[in-house]
Amino acid sequence: MKYYEEIPIIRSIAAILVVSVHVTAGIYYSNQVFSNEFIGYINQIARLGTPVFAVFSAFLLTSSVLN
Numbered sequence: 001m002k003y004y005e006e007i008p009i010i011r012s013i014a015a016i017l018v019v020s021v022h023v024t025a026g027i028y029y030s031n032q033v034f035s036n037e038f039i040g041y042i043n044q045i046a047r048l049g050t051p052v053f054a055v056f057s058a059f060l061l062t063s064s065v066l067n
Helices: 007-028 037-046 049-066
Strands: none
Touching: 007 037, 007 049
Protein backbone atom coordinates (compact mmCIF):
# COMPACT_ATOMS: atom_id res chain seq x y z
CA MET A 1 0.00 0.00 0.00
CA LYS A 2 1.30 3.42 -0.92
CA TYR A 3 1.83 5.81 1.96
CA TYR A 4 0.34 9.25 1.45
CA GLU A 5 2.17 11.77 3.62
CA GLU A 6 -0.54 14.42 3.44
CA ILE A 7 -3.45 12.32 4.67
CA PRO A 8 -2.53 12.18 8.39
CA ILE A 9 -2.17 15.97 8.40
CA ILE A 10 -5.55 16.48 6.73
CA ARG A 11 -7.21 13.96 9.05
CA SER A 12 -5.76 15.65 12.13
CA ILE A 13 -7.01 19.05 10.96
CA ALA A 14 -10.44 17.50 10.34
CA ALA A 15 -10.41 15.96 13.84
CA ILE A 16 -9.56 19.37 15.33
CA LEU A 17 -12.47 20.86 13.38
CA VAL A 18 -14.82 18.21 14.79
CA VAL A 19 -13.68 19.03 18.33
CA SER A 20 -14.10 22.75 17.65
CA VAL A 21 -17.72 22.14 16.55
CA HIS A 22 -18.48 20.60 19.92
CA VAL A 23 -16.66 23.32 21.86
CA THR A 24 -18.24 26.22 19.99
CA ALA A 25 -21.70 24.64 20.16
CA GLY A 26 -21.47 24.64 23.94
CA ILE A 27 -20.54 28.31 23.93
CA TYR A 28 -22.87 29.39 21.14
CA TYR A 29 -26.00 27.73 22.48
CA SER A 30 -25.43 28.44 26.16
CA ASN A 31 -28.52 29.64 28.00
CA GLN A 32 -30.66 29.10 24.88
CA VAL A 33 -29.44 32.46 23.51
CA PHE A 34 -27.22 33.06 20.51
CA SER A 35 -24.36 34.69 22.34
CA ASN A 36 -21.89 35.56 19.58
CA GLU A 37 -22.21 35.56 15.80
CA PHE A 38 -18.47 35.02 15.22
CA ILE A 39 -18.56 31.80 17.24
CA GLY A 40 -21.57 30.73 15.20
CA TYR A 41 -19.64 31.25 11.98
CA ILE A 42 -16.72 29.21 13.30
CA ASN A 43 -19.16 26.49 14.30
CA GLN A 44 -20.69 26.31 10.84
CA ILE A 45 -17.35 26.35 9.00
CA ALA A 46 -15.91 23.69 11.31
CA ARG A 47 -18.77 21.34 10.40
CA LEU A 48 -16.83 20.62 7.22
CA GLY A 49 -14.45 18.52 9.34
CA THR A 50 -16.80 15.56 9.72
CA PRO A 51 -17.29 14.80 6.01
CA VAL A 52 -13.59 15.42 5.30
CA PHE A 53 -12.57 12.99 8.03
CA ALA A 54 -15.07 10.40 6.80
CA VAL A 55 -14.02 10.67 3.16
CA PHE A 56 -10.32 10.32 3.89
CA SER A 57 -10.90 7.45 6.29
CA ALA A 58 -13.01 5.66 3.67
CA PHE A 59 -10.30 6.28 1.08
CA LEU A 60 -7.67 4.72 3.33
CA LEU A 61 -9.87 1.73 4.13
CA THR A 62 -10.69 1.17 0.47
CA SER A 63 -7.09 1.45 -0.66
CA SER A 64 -5.97 -1.01 2.02
CA VAL A 65 -8.65 -3.52 1.00
CA LEU A 66 -7.83 -3.25 -2.69
CA ASN A 67 -4.13 -3.82 -2.05
